[in-house]
Amino acid sequence: MIQKKHLTPSIRRQQIINAADVVLQEVGVNDFTIDKVVEYLGIAKGTVYKYFESKDDVLAEVSAKALNQLLNYFKLSEQNSPEGLEKTKAIIMSSYHYSIDYARYFELIIYLERPEFHSFAQNHKKVSLDLQVFFADHIKEQKQKGYVRNDIDPLMTNYLVWGTSMGIMQFLDSKKAFLENSENIQQQELMEAYVEVIVRGMAP
Amino acid sequence: MIQKKHLTPSIRRQQIINAADVVLQEVGVNDFTIDKVVEYLGIAKGTVYKYFESKDDVLAEVSAKALNQLLNYFKLSEQNSPEGLEKTKAIIMSSYHYSIDYARYFELIIYLERPEFHSFAQNHKKVSLDLQVFFADHIKEQKQKGYVRNDIDPLMTNYLVWGTSMGIMQFLDSKKAFLENSENIQQQELMEAYVEVIVRGMAP
Amino acid sequence: MIQKKHLTPSIRRQQIINAADVVLQEVGVNDFTIDKVVEYLGIAKGTVYKYFESKDDVLAEVSAKALNQLLNYFKLSEQNSPEGLEKTKAIIMSSYHYSIDYARYFELIIYLERPEFHSFAQNHKKVSLDLQVFFADHIKEQKQKGYVRNDIDPLMTNYLVWGTSMGIMQFLDSKKAFLENSENIQQQELMEAYVEVIVRGMAP
Amino acid sequence: MIQKKHLTPSIRRQQIINAADVVLQEVGVNDFTIDKVVEYLGIAKGTVYKYFESKDDVLAEVSAKALNQLLNYFKLSEQNSPEGLEKTKAIIMSSYHYSIDYARYFELIIYLERPEFHSFAQNHKKVSLDLQVFFADHIKEQKQKGYVRNDIDPLMTNYLVWGTSMGIMQFLDSKKAFLENSENIQQQELMEAYVEVIVRGMAP
């Protein structure tokens, strides 16, 4: 019964989140288990449950990192794109790049939206809100600049874009099982068509 | 031991699919088990595996019924709507009505798009294709009639609409767990905004 | 993945009950686990759950054996005791002897009466009823023969004797933890005093 | 880090017992945990283990309060009942009323009699003894007054009544799970039949 060194709670918490992150990258959400996290860290299972209410809570915490990363993608793409609807396109498109660069995180985000998922993790909600605010602000700005129709509601648009882009990307992810010859679609092409339509649909 | 009557394979197959359908309606995809199907039908478990490769295959067959139903919704809404983009809107919107009228089927369709899902069921693919053809044809027609931009690719658009609409509806389904104040969004309102944007995006 | 020989369900069921019985004798109710049963029998865990709904159900089935044994004690003591209230005394006293001869079974019976315990096992209920009937019949007979007051209700008396005798025996079982010098009470003596009082209390 | 005020050991002890009492009332014995006590008090877990050997020890101390309460019930019912066996009846019956008025305490008392329970708590023993003395004294008095048979041993009777009444009340508590049609027994009726029999059994 060797007692592990006592760490500050916040350190330990972070340590667990990091370990969960590593495990997630390795095995994906579907095979993610607390056992694996615990084994990786070399700590007792109970310790995890001292810091988190449930497995889903741990995942929600990891998702905060994931969503932050996504927010980064948004911000960078906003900065590095020309004015006009191109900017909106770029932002949406960046979520596609994100889904390719961070496939495991993307899986996680999808997983979090399943109705079975339950968590009261605060960070996850906070970062979700950040994303929401970022995008809604972007739309507001585009409206002011006249790039976007006046009757577009930023919050609604936010939901709309989130829902549709997640949907498109999930579709891309699962297409093998879905439509016979969809193997051949060029993912990039579909994404571009999607962005084109969405953005045009918002134009004045 | 009473021998079960040996039915023609295709009858037996259909029998199993119907039973699976009943079970699905009763318990939903998440609680769907082969055990329940078998119990309902009063046949042996092995029999199911004689006719289907896996549980997912059974579900895929059920989904053929589900998708057929969806196709009906499409056709009806096409017939009952005025010419112009209104028709396209009506078709897309009908998938929303479908998701409300056949919640269990909708759950199933979503489930089939999960990356874990694997099946090679033929019927499912066939009906998927029917849907695809129907919608692509609709787009083609709209193009000819000049309601839709010329550079819109029907097949691509088909994927695009499928992906985005599923995404939006999933979002609606899971919003409780996702965004803080999204409880308040009016589902209908979001759907309408979505359809509006998509259809405008396709307009010339 | 060696497949164990397929047994008739009823044989397998009995096999599990017997194994559970063995495990119970070995470790007692409090340490009784399905894992131990499974290990003892060398079968898969799932097999147990094919035959029983829950751990408590398995225990309830074992208790049927236990209660049957108790019923035997009742019957034997009835036969081997003189007429009159002596007979009633003998029956009650036999439950004490039972609790000594089958301490593990007795523990089990007590355990089954805990409010946390849940089971829908039929056998257990059936044998419980047999016991109830046996004792109630005995009381009816004693009434007819005039050994017992006329206003004694057989069913009520049945509950009364069951409750009190279980209580006394539990007390005996746990006295170490309860009263300082109770180590010294002669168990037998207390039981006899108990039976004496109860039986006198029923006399005309 | 704020140092908790160092209280006198006896104060601290009492503080913990009181907290445990509060927790007990709130959640019941089965869900009683040291964690909850500690959380309620805002002290460290180790502190509890400085003052008490084990969780069961803490509960045993709480039981001292519970048993004291029971003693009060005994005393009050003794004072407020007419002379004769009615008094004895009243006292026994008061334990039933107690079990209804202080269900959580009653649960606790039952729990303490489980064989798994271990504690060497002194107070619990002391109050147990008080109860024992009270009841034994009562019996002695009844003997002197001639209400009770001469060959009744007060201490033995004490155990007898304690054991049987606990048994009856436990039976009442668990009857749902035990006998099929016992739902219908009137608790009060059974208790009265019980008291009647016991007391008659002690009469000369």
Add this chain to the structure above:
DNA sequence: TATGAATGAGTGTTCATTCAT
């Protein structure tokens, strides 16, 4: 063709107790 008994790895969660600081 049909049967159906058997498999067994997989996993989230609890909580009394310890002991280094």
Add this chain to the structure above:
DNA sequence: AATGAATGAACACTCATTCAT
């Protein structure tokens, strides 16, 4: 005297799939 982070064994239950008959 007080802390509180860490422990870790324990356990019930699921269900898709197999294969000997």
